Amino acid sequence: MCGAPKQGGALAGIDLSTQTVIQGSVWHDGSPVAGAYVRLLDATDEFTAEVVTSPEGEFRFFAAPGEWKLRSLAPVGRAERVLSAEVGLNETTLAIA
Amino acid sequence: MSRTDVLVSADWAQEHLGDAGLVFVEVDEDTSAYDKGHLEGAVKLDWKTDLQDPLRRDFVDKEQFEALLSAKGISNDDAVVLYGGNNNWFAAYAYWYFKLYGHDAVKLVDGGRKKWELDSRPLSDAEVTRPATQYTAKEPDTSIRAFRDEVVAAIDSKNLVDVRSPDEFAGKLVAPAHLPQEGAQRPGHIPSAVNVPWSKAANEDGTFKSDEELAALYADAGLDDGKATIAYCRIGERSSHTWFVLHELLGHADVKNYDGSWTEYGSLVGVPIAKGA
Numbered sequence: 001m002c003g004a005p006k007q008g009g010a011l012a013g014i015d016l017s018t019q020t021v022i023q024g025s026v027w028h029d030g031s032p033v034a035g036a037y038v039r040l041l042d043a044t045d046e047f048t049a050e051v052v053t054s055p056e057g058e059f060r061f062f063a064a065p066g067e068w069k070l071r072s073l074a075p076v077g078r079a080e081r082v083l084s085a086e087v088g089l090n091e092t093t094l095a096i097a
Numbered sequence: 098m099s100r101t102d103v104l105v106s107a108d109w110a111q112e113h114l115g116d117a118g119l120v121f122v123e124v125d126e127d128t129s130a131y132d133k134g135h136l137e138g139a140v141k142l143d144w145k146t147d148l149q150d151p152l153r154r155d156f157v158d159k160e161q162f163e164a165l166l167s168a169k170g171i172s173n174d175d176a177v178v179l180y181g182g183n184n185n186w187f188a189a190y191a192y193w194y195f196k197l198y199g200h201d202a203v204k205l206v207d208g209g210r211k212k213w214e215l216d217s218r219p220l221s222d223a224e225v226t227r228p229a230t231q232y233t234a235k236e237p238d239t240s241i242r243a244f245r246d247e248v249v250a251a252i253d254s255k256n257l258v259d260v261r262s263p264d265e266f267a268g269k270l271v272a273p274a275h276l277p278q279e280g281a282q283r284p285g286h287i288p289s290a291v292n293v294p295w296s297k298a299a300n301e302d303g304t305f306k307s308d309e310e311l312a313a314l315y316a317d318a319g320l321d322d323g324k325a326t327i328a329y330c331r332i333g334e335r336s337s338h339t340w341f342v343l344h345e346l347l348g349h350a351d352v353k354n355y356d357g358s359w360t361e362y363g364s365l366v367g368v369p370i371a372k373g374a
């Protein structure tokens with residue numbers, strides 16, 4: 001399925017010895033942002049995937065090791081962050097100024 | 098065919114909610130978004146449970162489609178306006194599907210649910226019920242649907258457009274990156290396919306780029322205007338988005354969507370596969 005699964009929740013059932021998980025949450029003004037659109041861009045800035053944050057502002061991607069960019073869009077504004085991911089869990093936060 | 102025949106703006110949609118003879122339909126794989134809030138009066142279609150056969154790998158047949166639309170209260174005379182999440186992927190899939198079964202009066206809301214939400218437009222959580230109808234579908238129009246044998250035959254002869262992300266095309270990922278990277282398929286792409294990710298046809302708010310930008314996009318990618326085209330992705334919904342662009346917005350005459358896509362092709366025994374960018 002290509003539809004976005006429910007975001008957030010436990011990592012149970014995810015094999016962190018093979019999967020490269022990039023996850024985190026979107027914040028604005030001291031609170032998590034639910035319903036923000038978070039997209040994962042590859043090293044050439046090309047769109048790779050997009051999810052909508054959970055009620056707790058969480059997002060999760062299954063990528064591959066390498067350089068990635070996260071960008072969030074929401075009615076309150078946008079945020080961006082570059083990160084270098086490795087196999088296993090890669091956690092980050094996107095703060096909308 | 099012009100853009101206004103196949104696409105409506107979010108403004109237009111908001112002004113025409115509740116119009117007689119117009120049925121707004123939200124299409125998603127995960128319908129929990131609809132349940133929390135949807136366009137006033139819109140009915141929902143669940144990509145998986147409503148549009149896919151529960152047993153075989155195929156979509157619903159003519160009789161199942163008739164039963165579905167009748168139960169949703171959509172009649173042959175209604176104009177259907179589709180929108181959904183995932184940048185309208187599943188709404189574009191449903192659009193292709195409505196066309197396949199001969200429902201001509203169908204349009205997409207430009208930007209889908211995403212633009213609607215980013216604009217902070219009103220959503221309703223009221224339950225929507227419409228009186229049942231007696232919907233009659235036409236025989237499926239397979240001039241817009243490609244099957245595996247013709248895809249294999251199209252290698253090096255027709256335009257093959259792989260609309261997945263560059264990493265999926267190259268064989269680095271086997272699924273979009275919001276999903277676990279597992280599956281029976283071999284990674285890679287169909288030999289001679291060009292990679293034009295669906296996302297290049299859309300703006301960040303989910304709306305389609307201009308006709309001029311779209312025409313340049315596919316011309317630059319080396320799509321030969323004189324040839325027929327087959328678009329594919331992983332399960333056929335992102336390629337519906339590209340099918341919509343090529344066939345409905347740009348007016349290319351012979352464009353098919355291969356809904357078997359990589360989950361079928363990448364599992365076939367003996368077919369050629371290419372890897373790398």
